[in-house]
Amino acid sequence: MSLPPPRDLGHGIYTIAAPLPFKSPPWVNVYIVEAGDGLLMIDCGTDWDEGRDAIRSGFASLGLTESSVHSLVVSHLHLDHVGMSKRLVEELGCRFIMHERASELVDRYNDTPGYIQRLRQMAVVHGIPETLANAATDIERAHYMPLIDKPDHVVVDGDLIDLGGGRFLEVLHTPGHESAHICLRDSASGILFSGDHVLPRISPVIMYDGEGDPLGDYMNSLQRLIDIGIQLTYPAHGQIVERGDERARQILLHHVRRLSDMSEMVREADTNAWEVMTKSFRPNLDPLQARLAFLETISHLERLRLDGRINGYDRDGKVTYGR
Numbered sequence: 001m002s003l004p005p006p007r008d009l010g011h012g013i014y015t016i017a018a019p020l021p022f023k024s025p026p027w028v029n030v031y032i033v034e035a036g037d038g039l040l041m042i043d044c045g046t047d048w049d050e051g052r053d054a055i056r057s058g059f060a061s062l063g064l065t066e067s068s069v070h071s072l073v074v075s076h077l078h079l080d081h082v083g084m085s086k087r088l089v090e091e092l093g094c095r096f097i098m099h100e101r102a103s104e105l106v107d108r109y110n111d112t113p114g115y116i117q118r119l120r121q122m123a124v125v126h127g128i129p130e131t132l133a134n135a136a137t138d139i140e141r142a143h144y145m146p147l148i149d150k151p152d153h154v155v156v157d158g159d160l161i162d163l164g165g166g167r168f169l170e171v172l173h174t175p176g177h178e179s180a181h182i183c184l185r186d187s188a189s190g191i192l193f194s195g196d197h198v199l200p201r202i203s204p205v206i207m208y209d210g211e212g213d214p215l216g217d218y219m220n221s222l223q224r225l226i227d228i229g230i231q232l233t234y235p236a237h238g239q240i241v242e243r244g245d246e247r248a249r250q251i252l253l254h255h256v257r258r259l260s261d262m263s264e265m266v267r268e269a270d271t272n273a274w275e276v277m278t279k280s281f282r283p284n285l286d287p288l289q290a291r292l293a294f295l296e297t298i299s300h301l302e303r304l305r306l307d308g309r310i311n312g313y314d315r316d317g318k319v320t321y322g323r
């Protein structure tokens with residue numbers, strides 16, 4: 001797998017591809033923005049030497065100095081975005097910025113046993129057959145996912161992160177893929193740093209985590225970007241998106257279609273999330289893909305239930321969906 005080279009994107013914005021220790025996605029786009037008397041970094045990848053080396057050599061080849069980084073902003077609390085934060089903040093001595101909700105979620109991020117427990121619970125409630133449940137929930141915390149610290153600076157929707165010279169990054173809270181997810185809009189160029197909220201080619205997985213309406217949140221957050229009329233979009237994975245609003249519309253349509261497919265399936269005969277998942281996704285998913293597809297399916301079914309399009313019945317601690 002060859003990584004794209006570090007690039008000067010203009011407008012005082014640079015990007016470095018930091019490789020990730022898994023097949024997909026193969027790298028995260030780290031963005032560096034000139035900010036007053038220093039630099040601001042957006043996202044940082046997982047904590048492993050290949051990623052750290054790529055950032056170091058990327059800075060060198062762009063003619064930038066790492067010690068000029070005064071702020072690290074993280075789009076959301078997933079390991080491919082926040083994983084290396086503790087190491088970088090310690091090495092560079094920079095501020096560490098996330099959405100305010102991330103403060104609470106850091107405890108969850110650090111708590112692998114708690115995550116496994118919630119996953120096992122959902123496996124039982126939403127119908128994963130016992131023979132498969134262990135494989136689906138057999139998770140160990142990876143070496144590239146060390147514990148992280150809470151941010152020392154939090155932001156909320158509408159906050160402006162000062163870049164100097166009257167320029168700023170506007171914080172847009174875009175929950176869905178993760179409830180503390182933020183996008184950042186550059187006041188000078190209109191460019192949107194979209195994190196995983198809007199990605200080219202793939203639609204970010206919307207994982208149910210035991211409560212709430214993550215898909216509803218996600219679709220609302222997409223609609224908001226469409227209403228704003230976002231154009232040039234710098235995503236955290238893959239290539240630059242010229243028309244962010246069109247891409248957001250495509251992803252929204254994908255979910256609208258999947259919702260009506262699943263709604264039809266459920267209204268034909270009572271079923272559970274696991275069965276809907278096996279009928280909706282291609283067969284032979286590996287354990288990680290199966291887990292993500294399962295959690296995404298629950299997000300869809302809960303959206304349909306909250307919308308009144310289907311019902312959910314709790315029978316002896318197991319949820320059945322039907323008309």
Ligand SMILES: [Zn+2]
Pocket residue numbers: 078080081196236237
């Ligand atoms: Zn990601």
